[in-house]
Amino acid sequence: MSMNRTGTVRRAAVIGSGVMGAGIAAHLANAGMRVLLLDVVPQALLPEEEKRGLTLASPQVRSRLAQAAVARMAKAQPAPLYEPSFAGRITAGNLEDHLAGLSEVDWIVEAVVERLDVKRSLFERVESVWRPGTIVSSNTSGLSVAEMVEGRSDAFRQHFAVTHFFNPPRYMKLVEVVPTSDTAPEVTALLTALCEERLGKGVVVAKDTPNFIANRIGTYGMLVTLEEGLRFGLTVEEADTLTGPAMGRPKTATFRMLDLVGLDTLLHVVDNVREKSTDAAERETFARPPLLEQLVASGRLGEKSGGGFYRKIKGPKGGSEIESLDLESLAYRPRSSVKGPIIDAAKAAKGTGGKVRALIGTDPKHKYAQFAWQTIKRTLLYSAALVGVIADSITDIDKAMKWGFSWELGPFELWDALGLEKSVARMKAEGDAVPEWVLTWIAEGNGSFYKVLEGKRFVYAGGGGGYAAEELSPDEISLAALKEAGRTVLRTSDASLIDLGDDVVCLEFHSQNNAIGGEILTAIRRTAEEVSKNWRGLVIANDGRNFCVGANLLLLLMEAQNGEWDEVEDIIRMFQSSMLSIKKLDRPVVAAPHRMTLGGGVEACLPADQIIFSPETYFGLVETGVGLIPAGGGSKEAAVMAAARAGGGDIQPHLNALFETVAMAKTSTSGFDVGRIGLKRPQDRVIMRQDARIAEAKRAVLELDRAGYTPQPEARVRVAGREGKAVLRMGVHSLLLGGQISKHDALIGNKLAHVMAGGDAAPGAEVSEQYLLDLECEAFLSLCGERKTQDRMSHMLSTGKPLRN
Structure with missing residues (x-):
């Protein structure tokens, strides 16, 4: 297969028909591909299958999981398919009867449970029928890419990388492509082009580090928000009001986002970074927050369990009402609105930069302003410390946070909006360790990470190279x-x-x-x-x-x-x-x-x-x-x-x-x-x-x-x-x-x-x-x-x- 033509990828297979696997299969079908969706063979009959006289040997039972996933696509909300008829492009099967079908596709996407042993075992089976030259990718959200294919042949590893889609795959723009040192450069290039041109995604190339780019920084930001919120005595609603649209973030802000993600899922991500980090300060930051452990232990996992930091209940008049968690008593109480001059100033300000400057500068001694500054400052410094570690460019980090977490501005764009020199001076005055490369960049006379000249945006190039023109695809026009x-x-x-x-x-x-x-x-x-x-x-x-x-x-x-x-x-x-x-x-x-x-x-x-x-x-x-x-x-x-x-x-x-x-x-x-x-x-x-x-x-x-x-x-x-x-x-x-x-x-x-x-x-x-x-x-x-x-x-x-x- 030619590695420079995305049109050669016409047939795909997705292994795993859970939420992510089914969503990826649907989006590949959206792009016009024929998709083989495979899952394991069930080990027990459902009551309705028994009533119909089916057995474990019946084809419809053996492929039940994938068939049910395809059937759900027509009713799922948000809809994973652009048009219901696109489901006809997906063929459901199972990993025993239809494994050989993997030899007939151009791209295999693995989307099974996040366990290294399960993925390794699966890739061993995949390689037994793998057609040399077929690209294989995993949808892992943070496992080691290289470790997943240990023991596989050189040729297989050369055609393997991670394509980390964000959920739901149709709607979220970000795909993190993560190669290993074995991945052939042309495979990385083809996967990037496939995701951008055929799937309409925004791609960043990440390094093989725990949780890659977006989840690494996003999780850090959530932990910092929780820590600083408790330190300043904020309510759940106050923290969310300050870290939502007022900060250029989605309405889900922090605690509502945690409920959507699942508190147990967040702890899993936290553990993954902590266990693989060699930095003592980072390990301390990624320690399990006692509050989260307490909530998970009590079964309050977020939306999937009926309650986390928020919960929905039936009101006295029959309608639904939202309650929020009191962070001290851990009891629920009626949700309250958050008001005040700082909030009003942020709402009135134009642009994300203006809103954040209003949050921090309207009344700098107010706890809202202090909280906003501390959460932003720590996230900026953490992002800067990871340049070259999780990604080679600051633009990839900025894009990952905008596309994966729906931030209006990435960390370095936000830093520019705050004023790079002024904010760094404040950080140093407060005793924070600013990464050396940032101090060197400023000392060289640069007052921002980005600048626009003659209609082109230039960005920090690293390594003493000054600014470099930001690369845009020929298919992109920036008004x-x-x-x-x-x-x-x-x-x-x-x-x-x-x-x-x-x-x-x-x-x-x-x-x-x-x-x-x-x-x-x-x-x-x-x-x-x-x-x-x-x-x-x-x-x-x-x-x-x-x-x-x-x-x-x-x-x-x-x-x-x-x-x-x-x-x-x-x-x-x-x-x-x-x-x-x-x-x-x-x-x-x-x-x-x-x-x-x-x-x-x-x-x-x-x-x-x-x-x-x-x-x-x-x-x-x-x-x-x-x-x-x-x-x-x-x-x-x-x-x-x-x-x-x-x-x-x-x-x-x-x-x-x-x-x-x-x-x-x-x-x-x-x-x-x-x-x-x-x-x-x-x-x-x-x-x-x-x-x-x-x-x-x-x-x-x-x-x-x-x-x-x-x-x-x-x-x-x-x-x-x-x-x-x-x-x-x-x-x-x-x-x-x-x-x-x-x-x-x-x-x-x-x-x-x-x-x-x-x-x-x-x-x-x-x-x-x-x-x-x-x-x-x-x-x-x-x-x-x-x-x-x-x-x-x-x-x-x-x-x-x-x-x-």
């Missing part, structure tokens, strides 16, 4: 770096037009939550004029957490509550005309959405000539959830799609399906799933690697341009008309009679039916797109005037959840 290099063509407060090179520009949203408001609409109109005059084409994409969560709902609600109907209509007309300017542009337009792409975000994509979906794209016209209908061209585009799919035939079936999608506010569960809800067009496609979406969209623009692009003709739209509307409204009425929707839902549905069917036009009539936009606007305005719609809008803004009234 931030391009803006830093002065490649911004035009800008409003909420959007920028950025030169991507090759006469292609990218329209980037950067408002709060990337919600579409007046500034973005202005930018769209200005962009259309600019691109038409001076550029080959346009990409619509951004680097935000989500592509776009919709329109600025607060602005619409305020205008509606004030009865400013002319203002509301102006907003809608501006929204419609802006989206129409994209559709009518005489240059190719390609949209590249990712993650949440809702309401107005969808309406910003549908006018494009092509949409390139990231695999994790949650795409849907969700306006009915706030009592409205899509009115930025979304309802019109649904009618256009129904007509296109009907060709010259019956529109009604296609209209019915799209009406259901919009009326029920259906959202895709992945980029691949957009087709299920009917919003994917023939020219649209999905790419596996989210990081490549902007580069791929740029390539698509250039390809359309090279092919001799001609703008979309302003065609008339054939509609179902009043008879089609009657069919849609009959369906709405049936749902109302069945108690499945409320009267207000029915009102919304009837107005949507009027728009999507083309109003009172004759069946089969051809209407202009502007006619449909006028219907959209009229329906939207009338719904804005409804009190129940305003209640829905208000509820969504205050809770983030839809109200069914």
Whole structure:
């Protein structure tokens, strides 16, 4: 097998069908591979198997574990598959009857129990049928890579490494590739390319040390947080409030994360580092915390046992309530909220660096500030001490923590944000031992680990080599770096037009939550004029957490509550005309959405000539959830799609399906799933690697341009008309009679039916797109005037959840 082509890996096998094994098998299937999933043969029959007259020799019993894992994939949440049909790419078997099947695959992934003896024994069996040249990897989270394959042949060891996926494999970006001194360099390169290009992962190459990179530092950070929290007398809630989003970390923060991981699992990781460490200070830090031992001994393991640092109970009114652990008495009590000037300052600050500086600097003598400083300081120093030990570069350490633990900034990026020289001076003043390489780096006149010059990010290179340009894949385009290099063509407060090179520009949203408001609409109109005059084409994409969560709902609600109907209509007309300017542009337009792409975000994509979906794209016209209908061209585009799919035939079936999608506010569960809800067009496609979406969209623009692009003709739209509307409204009425929707839902549905069917036009009539936009606007305005719609809008803004009234 060629070691430089990821496309040669078409068939894979996963050994172990537990949570991780099944998740990895599902994601390999997501990537289009044929997967053989194997597990051990059960030693006893289940009661239902006995009732069916099966025996231990029955094939369905012998492969029961893997078969059950595949069956669970369709119902599991979060879903491991991009599309349920992908389960058909997985064949379930067992390690006795189907072991020989390993000789027919291109990649074998082991994901069995974390015991060295079990893994060694398994690899001995694997090698008995191993086809020379096949790559083999283990999903261990921290066992010695070299020790797992002791006794195996030289050829086997040369084709072996660790590929440590994080759970759940579909959603977590990080894969740590860990070679040994025996692993052939081309095998490491192929595994890296496979995980990045085929699986869409972010890869860091780690050294064969206990718990590798992310778990090593992440576990240390949790232990430090526990230790410092007890020292400063903080509650569980206080520690989590300070070590969550306020510190650029996930909402799960520390103690909630420990509950999710499992306290017994954490102790296992702690033991693994301590037992293999030769550093006395590290061994002391990784001593088993008595509090954790006490909780584990009492059966409080976290979420899997029903309680750890938090637990969920039934409240007096039947609903669920969350209690937290009192760290002194170890009794549970009602969870409390944490407030104060420091918390408020962190929430108000912009960016992770600003938030952390607010935590530490707002009131430096407060216990919150002291706790935050101590936990951050110790984690930074520990990370610095491990450079060259767990990874060769600080960028790999930063990436591992961002991708594996969802930190907004890695340790060295955070150190820069705090101010490297200032923070090191404070550390030295407090008697901390700062790694010599950090002191030397500062003494050489360097004030940060990273710096940006002419659009490129440079990073500490180590070994007296100064800064080196950070390597980016040719498939990655950094909008931030391009803006830093002065490649911004035009800008409003909420959007920028950025030169991507090759006469292609990218329209980037950067408002709060990337919600579409007046500034973005202005930018769209200005962009259309600019691109038409001076550029080959346009990409619509951004680097935000989500592509776009919709329109600025607060602005619409305020205008509606004030009865400013002319203002509301102006907003809608501006929204419609802006989206129409994209559709009518005489240059190719390609949209590249990712993650949440809702309401107005969808309406910003549908006018494009092509949409390139990231695999994790949650795409849907969700306006009915706030009592409205899509009115930025979304309802019109649904009618256009129904007509296109009907060709010259019956529109009604296609209209019915799209009406259901919009009326029920259906959202895709992945980029691949957009087709299920009917919003994917023939020219649209999905790419596996989210990081490549902007580069791929740029390539698509250039390809359309090279092919001799001609703008979309302003065609008339054939509609179902009043008879089609009657069919849609009959369906709405049936749902109302069945108690499945409320009267207000029915009102919304009837107005949507009027728009999507083309109003009172004759069946089969051809209407202009502007006619449909006028219907959209009229329906939207009338719904804005409804009190129940305003209640829905208000509820969504205050809770983030839809109200069914």
